[in-house]
Amino acid sequence: MxxxxxxxxxxxxxxxxxxxFEKKLLFSKKINVLDAGCxxxxVMLGLSKRFGNKIKLVGYNQKKEHGNFNSMKLKGIKKSIISDNEFKQVKNNISFTYFDVDKKFLFKKNSFDFIYSLASIYLYQDKIKFLENCNNILKDKGVARIQLFEIKNSDKNISKEILGKPMEYNAFIEIWDDGKLISIKDYFKQFKGVNIGFGKKENGNKIVYVEIIKQKKLDFGLEFLYAIDSHKIYDSWMGVKSIYKVKK
Ligand SMILES: C[S@@+](CC[C@H](N)C(=O)[O-])C[C@H]1O[C@@H](n2cnc3c(N)ncnc32)[C@H](O)[C@@H]1O
Incomplete structure (x- = not known):
């Protein structure tokens, strides 16, 4: 991982x-930012160095061994992001917390100006509930960008991404309606403030992310049916496939 x-x-x-973040800081003194699965x-280290006391960062992990102040310092110095001295200052803007997203969600409503998440949601059981929770904890006009999939540059279908497993286990979210599998992009399109965006990786692959601009209420109208953890099928595979049905 x-x-x-x-x-x-x-x-x-x-x-x-x-x-x-920069735009928001033209009008606000400070921004609160969540790194979902940090x-x-x-990333928080780099942001704290760039924005100083104008940013307050919270990052969560499922387990302490996935990341903490010690590992942040060691890796940060090794990658030349930060010096030993700078770390003392920069760490004041950052906190870590630990919980399993599928069991509880620690944050209060209207807490964050921005939420970002890299390579984390693919490991959650109920991804849609997480996205709805992100909307809840965003402040007014807050924005979340959550990485959904990685796809090969040549693939047109966003439900196909490549991580070395059979395709049917690589579609991390499946949405079914009246016995038909429907595209996430088309399904999300109907919700105000929800957009699919594309980023890139150095190797040319595309990153598909969902952007959520704070809505008073966001309900995707999906029933969570079940989740298949591909890691349990075969040790070297990662990722949980979550299956949903459109509520009637
Ligand atoms: C592949 S790592 C990515 C870490 C970091 N975002 C990066 O890109 O380097 C996945 C992260 O998601 C977190 N995560 C996975 N499943 C989780 C869950 N059920 N609840 C909370 N965090 C979870 C892990 O603790 C880990 O930090």
Missing amino acids: ELSRTLDELDFYLNDFTKR GNGL
């Missing part, structure tokens, strides 16, 4: 999301 993506990767994957927190 890759746990050490950096600020450069955030900007590539989520299409210069941090430009929104790993070692190197």
